[in-house]
Amino acid sequence: MRRGLISWSKAELPESVLDARIARVQAAMAQGGVDILAIYTNPARESGVAWLTGFIPYWNQCVLLLPRTGRPVLVAGMTARVRDWIMRNGHLGDVTNTTRIGAETGRLVAQQKSDATVAIADIESVPGSIVDGIRANAASVIDGSPLLEQVRAPSDPTELAFAFKAAGIAHAALAAADGRETDGARLVGAIDGTARRNGAEEVYVALAPDLTTSRRLMRLEGTAALTPRFAARVSLAYKGTWVRMVRTLGRDAMLADDLASATSQFATGLAALPQTDRLKNYAGFLIEGCRTTTPLEPLAGSAVADARAPAPGTVVTVQATIETGGRAILVGAPALIGRNGEAASALIAPQFDNAE
């Protein structure tokens, strides 16, 4: 559950930006014959509602109902006690607090329009109790994912600004990691604390404590000894925008040369996106991005069978495992997919001062 900075900054996310996004969605709804768009949100699936209203739930679940005209209404699973906090932190017409979220959502759908066509974003992932509540009160229910995906791409300047900010926080957090550190928990504390002090809404740190035996990035419970070559990944959000960065560090004598080679290869592969031919030469890679409501959805990768091309002008996170002489380097950074044939570019280069 979220415990980093959550607040709607109207300087960074003006109401006019949110109004423009709402207008784009409502225009698409009118074109598609959709009366109401329902977007589900919880701390693991916050991206749709955060993009449209700025609101991010720190726990529990909510459904946003956007009519074809007018302001969005949030049906929140939290008690009425936090109603004021929700209204302060989201660009919302109203909030209804309920413990029976499916039934209440259905009631509000019927209240808005008796024979509504309701589009539910990412309908296959939304809890059945909510889908059932809407179905029971709508003339028809369709998948709203294509509609939301279409209006979200390309990212607008405000969304890009959040991604750059998140990338900067991630870089600062990994820069706080010391390659001479031998205790995993201390390393995680340094990364996590730095990210949150820089305003991250949430932070997940994963480590591969010994790259000579395993390249798997895992969350520590307790601690682990860090060997001469290890890797850390930070996944974090700033105002609802998620990125990941990965850094390999340690005391290994070959590390500096291997890093130089790997980061150069990574930059080449990243620039070619959305083409992934170069990335396929690596020992492994993963591209993630947000299309609708899920923050870091797998789009393509060496272990992803059904790849989805990232849209031009959107932000993705790329992770790669690159081998040099049988030795592994894990590297990762967020990147902006170019438009009109432009090369993709890293929001921030995954390069660090290894004397740190």
Next chain:
Amino acid sequence: MLAKERRERLLAEMRREGLEAIVVYGTSWQEAYLRYVSDFAILEGDGIAVLRADGECRLFVENMAEAERAGGEAGGVETTFARNLGRAVADALETVSNQRLMAAPRALLPAWLTAGERRFKLEDGAPLLDRLLMEKMPSEIAAMRRATALADEGYEFFRQAARPGRKQYEVVADVEAFLRQKGSPDNFMIIGSGNADVRGMAPPSERKLKPGDLVTTELTPAIDGYLSQICRTLVLGKATPVQQQAFAVWHEAMEAGIAAVKPGVTAADIARVENDVFRRHGLGEYTTSKYTRVRGHGLGLSTDVKPSLLEDVDIELRPGMTIIVHPNTYHPEAGYMVLGDVVVVTQTGCERLTRTPAQLFEMPV
């Protein structure tokens, strides 16, 4: 070891119930069932685990990074990445569709799994799992003791970090870094600062702490997956007579609630004892849902295991339950105040696990 014990206990219950499989859903704010069954602490996206009566456990996750983590963190579990969890799990249940199956929590499962046209029927497994989550084994209580000790340490750190001029989120960042360094991967924490204008706690904001502020926090670190909690209020400077008098009511209510904890009483009994103290002091209005969510709750593999301490919850307390008694609410003159200690229900009463003094702390400024 804990995970193995939990799974064996659940498998024994499944055999007793004649269940072929149990299906559990989890996400970062509803993690307990999934952790109980698969030992995976899900952070991103959703996950569903299917435990068969023969002990086979399959975990389906929709996030690739989570699939990688689960492959190393969830022992004895086969992990599958699936874009569409509902359909992947439905396929896995096809071979057992004519047998007795349960799922929890049913309300959060993808619609595909609960649709009438499925060949299998998922009964509500929440009562079974809730009982196991509430009534803990000795090894689980040992983990709760360690987590409570860390909550005490964490609050001591928080007291030093909460200084005038610091923003709420900076204070929380320091506490989170401290807990990570202590090996705790997770924590639930909300905060409030100010005076009578503050009606509750929330995630940290940019608000700077000021002399005279009441600073409230609910800090909930995890050890081995088990989350314990502490609720305390401090004053930046000297407490005013109003703050002291208000806190005395909170203290009386918490102690009355803890004194009532024993096997056989209900969650409602504890809540009523706490609320009666407020009513005697003319503060009964502030025990309602307008001002407070619950008067305490269970703790364990999530921050909010059953039972909720509310006057309409008739769950009986039983040995092995770990609960926090916290009469947290708003005071019209002092503002929002919190105070809560964790206890474990014993055969004859309860044992308090929290060691931090139950006082209104005054921090020099």
